[in-house]
Every structure is written in C-alpha cells, then in structure tokens.
Amino acid sequence: MPPSVDPKKPPQTLMQGNVAVAEAAIRVGCRFFGGYPITPSSEVMMRIAQLLRENNGTFIQMEDEIASICAVIGASWSGAKAMTATSGPGFSLMQEGLGYAYFTETPLVLVDVQRAGPATGQATHVAQGDVMQFKYGSHGDYYPIALAPWSVQELYDLTIRSFNLAEKYRVPVFLATDEAIGHARENIEIYEEFEIVDRVREGEGMPFGHDAPDGVPVMPAFGDGASLMVTGSTHNPQGFRKVDDPDVHNNLVTRLMRKTMDHVDDIVETEEYFLDDAEIAFFAFGISARTAVAAVRRLREKGVKAGLLRTRTLWPFPEKQITEVGKQVRALIVPELNKGMMASVARGYSQAPVHQINKTNGYVLEPEELIEYVEEELS
C-alpha cells in the first residue's frame, strides 16, 4: 500500500512527539486504531482519529483498554495494520490481550507513553518504569519486541520500524516511549520514501507453523479463503486447539521464542558515542540516553574518557553489545528513571561492574547528576 499523504500539505517540521507517532503510523499504512484516553498518551489518539478519517481508515474509541487491545487484535486479523496507544494503568489492563497477540502471532503496535507508577502514580510525569512489563507483563514465556526512541524524530522513525517489525515477524511490538519525549516538540525531517513491510498473506505452509524452526508463517486474513481458526489456547500449525499434547505446546513456545531470539541481529539496534577509547561507559535508552550523551560530552571536556552505548531496542536485550563494552571499560553506568531495571539486566552480561543512577521523582535526569556521580564515585 503506498503511503497516502496529502501532496498539497507541506511536510510538517515542528512536531509534538505523540503527534509524530500518529503521522508516521498513517504513512506506514496503519488503518485501524482502537484506543482509550489516558494521560500522557491521548494526543496520539486525538491526532490519529483525524488522520484515519482523512485516509479512509477506522478509529474507534473503545470503552476501556481491554477492549482497545482486543479490537486491535480483531482488526489485525481482518488484514489491517493496527495500533493502540496507552500508558501506566491502561498498559496493565492490556496485558492479557498482549499475551494472546504474542501467542497467536498477531502483528500490532502498542505505543506506551510511560508515566510514573505504579498504580495511578504521577499521571503527568515522566518515568521509565515499564521496562520489565514490556518483557514480563503477560504470563508465560514471552518474547515480544520493544523499541525505545530518544527524540521526536526517532518517535517518527521507530513508529515506522515498529510496524515493519510487527509485520515481518508477526509479533506485537511495543514503542516504549515516555512523557518527556511524547510531549516534546522538536523539528523533524519527514522523508519521502522509506521501506514498508507488509505481512505475507499468501504462500506455502500453515498459518501457525513453519518448517524452519525460526520461521514466520504466512498470515491470511479472515476472508482470504483459508479456513482460519485463531485461538489463545495451545494450537497446532493449522491453528486447531490442541492442549494436551506436550510436544505441540513445547514446539509452539520454542518456535515463538526463536522467531524473535534467533533474529536479534536484525532487531536490536544500538549506537555508540565516544566509545573507542572510553574507560567508563554509560548504557542508556530513551530520554535518559539524551542526558547521558550530554554528560559524556562535558566529561570529555574535563578530560574523563567517558562514552555511551545507547540502545534503541529494549527487548530483545542488547546482550552482545553490553558484553563487548563490558570487556573494554572499568565501569558501566546505567542511568534510568526507575530503580534499576535495565541495570539489573545489564549485570548479567557485563564483565565490568555495573553502577546505577536512578531517579524516580517524575523528572528527567540532568547531565550534572551523571557528571557528579562519575566524579564522586569513579575518579
């Protein structure tokens, strides 16, 4: 499907983060949005409601988040690229549906504009507290993809990438953003052409199985002619419910894991800043990586050999990259807006000791806080 943008409209440059998500989603072919208002994500819904109307798509404001994620699942099986956006309490309510989407290989994109939790918490303040919920929110073995933008530009770009990965791997993809980026207004570049991936609707094989153990099965839509049965119970490659066969369950859970975990090189994206000769390194994502890059620049001016490994992918976790950096530096510092979630994962891969800088008061980290930590603890 070609991206349908109104040629009369000049490309916008100054954009709010949440609005950028909506704009990018339309261009990559999203034609269904089911959602529910919640701060600080509502602008995504408000903008896409309008854009879908102009682009022959469908927007439904559902009666809650459980309904929202289920409508997105339904729309995806009808063949549409589908998305929802939420935050905190809404993300929690969606977990059952997300586990279902993962288990039934339903492509969808969920934008989580993180706010400070748990519970209602600080609805209008930033946090990065859902790191573990992306990976462990639903019950059972679960290997979804979570991307972490650090700017409005990246919110735009990674929205496109989220859809592409969802379509390519038939998996729910989380766009793990936060209040600070979602509400930021920045100049962005909107390019004319980019890659658009669409799910394979016709082809060899069963809709829930594949000869290759890490393969992605074809996904016909309802009405495409296949006699589809879709169930969140354990199912065989045809999709028939088969809950008492140990092999069927084990094969399915294993194949789903391999579908993402055997493709980490394709999925995981990291960026390095001043790492070549670094003696200490930050490891960060999202808004905290922006703090870190500023801190690194200033530390360099002071003669400290600091660097930054920034990840654009939370899950699958950038294991290899952490291992490499961990061999080189004498300390790895993880600044994040939670009590140390990414740091605890990084400890499993880094040979260098992992330090953590945590802020959980609803505000972003300042570069000074990072610089101070380095000067006091690591010089």
Next chain:
Amino acid sequence: MEKYNVYAARLLPKVDYLGSGHRACQGCGEVLAMRLVHKALGKNTIVASATGCMEIISSPYPESAWKVPWIHVAFENSAAVASGIEAGYKALMRKGKYPKRKINFVGYGGDGATADIGLQWLSGAMERGHDMVYVCYDNEAYMNTGIQRSSATPLGASTTTSPAGKASTGQQTWKKNMPEIIAAHNVPYVATVNPSYPFDMFQKVQKAAATPGPAYVHVYSSCPTGWRMRPELAVQIGRLATETGIFPLYEVENGVYRMTHEEGDLRPVRDYLKPQGRFRHLTDDLIDSIQARIRQDYRKLQLKVRMSQEERDGDE
C-alpha cells in the same frame, strides 16, 4: 422560581462533608452536585471514588476537601471497591467487632467511569445486592483527560475524539441510558437528579441512602469547560436540561416509575443547545431530529410512569 436566574437553597443543611478549597473549575456543576450529595448523605459515609475530575480536584494536599473517609483505587472499579468495603464492614458487624449502625457505602464515578470502563463492575455490584449507593456524575465526556467522548456524550456534541468539522457533525451515537440499564437490574432504587433542583436532589439521595440494598443515582453535572459555555450558566443550563425534557427528573422505586418534577409543555431543545459551544455547529435539521428523539424518549418515560400508576391503582 422561574423569575430568578440564581437562587440559594437556604433550607438545605449548612454542614458540608465535601469542604471548600477544592480545585474544581469555575462553574463546575459536578462538584456542586457532589457537595449536595454529601449534605444529603451526612457524616456516616464512606466514599470509594473512581479516577476522574472529582477525584483529582478533591484530593490534592493541601486542598483535600473530604471530611469523610475516602478511597480511590483506579478508574474502573469504585463499585467493586465499595462492594468490598460494605461486605467487610457487614462481616465485622455480624461478628460483633463493630457496633451495628447505619453507614452509607457509596461508589462514585463520572460518566466514563460508569457507562464505559466501569459498567461491568457496577453491574456486578448491583446484581449482588450490596447495601450501597452508586452515584454517577454525568458531565457527558471524559473531562479529566481532555474532553474525549464517552458513551454518555449526547448526539452532536463536539469533543476531541468526536470533533465536529467537515467530515463529522460531532458525536454520532445517542446517549447511553444508564438509569434504564440499572433499572433493568431490578435494584430497589434508581433516580435521576440535577443540582439545579437541589431539594428534589436532596430528597432522592436521602431515599437512596435509606434504601436497603443497592441504589443508583444519576447526576446531571454541567461542565462549562468541556461544554464550552460561560461558567455562570452552570445552574441555568441544568434547569434548561430538565425544562426541555433532555434530563427528566424521575425515580424508579421497586420497579415503579414516578416523575418527581413534571414539566408542562417542554421547551424547545434549541434553548438548551444554543448557549453551548459543543453544539454550535448543529444545523436546523440536526436540531429537529434531536428534538424529535427527545420527545419520543420523554413520551416513553411518561408511558412507563403511567403504566406504573395504573398497576398501582389496579392493586388498590
């Protein structure tokens, strides 16, 4: 009373359990209603509140306004929380741990909390028969998060997710009838109230509290901010809502319908729609069709009242 645009309900109790100093907008009809509800409920009251404007404006330190125990759990579940409070209290009273006395267990929610996300929780509480009062403060949209439509938003109203413009005339669906849905649960008491009619409201809330078992009160709550109208019209617009038949005042007691405030000839709905920015875009045709539907609904309600009357007369 028609002669006066503003009047004070001096005969109501002076004491307030929802104090002043809260953070509601100027002209908030919802907080006015909540204050009146608490005059009627009195001090032996425990409140379970849903997320929403009333939760936000009444609870922040140092502007917390509550003089009765209050709990906020989440957006969807005040009816379930109130169910638990009631059941827990009853158990402890039965065991003799607490003295036996009348306590009002109340659950609160806005229209979104009640008609959308919290509907099944409310249905469960009403069906189980807890001795509680559920109050829905209906300002006809999700106001706390920025004026998104709910299933209680009236046809034609412009909100941020049902915006009026070239492609749309605002909300496309007719308002969900919550009082009827709860009446269909066969609970002992259902009432509609409007703070522009404070005495009617006061009596019905007291009746709801005195009713053993579940009671449901649906409160008209004008919202100048979300409806884009002048704040000083908050009370007047409420009167127009009832005078036009858009928000009739009635009660359903053990299945028996009764109008508690009769309007002779209904005023044209145009009088109600005109002062509100959310309806500004409506064409004459649309207004006519709204008018027809309002008349029809009002007539249906009158028939239910008449049927109740005939049944009662037949019994005598």
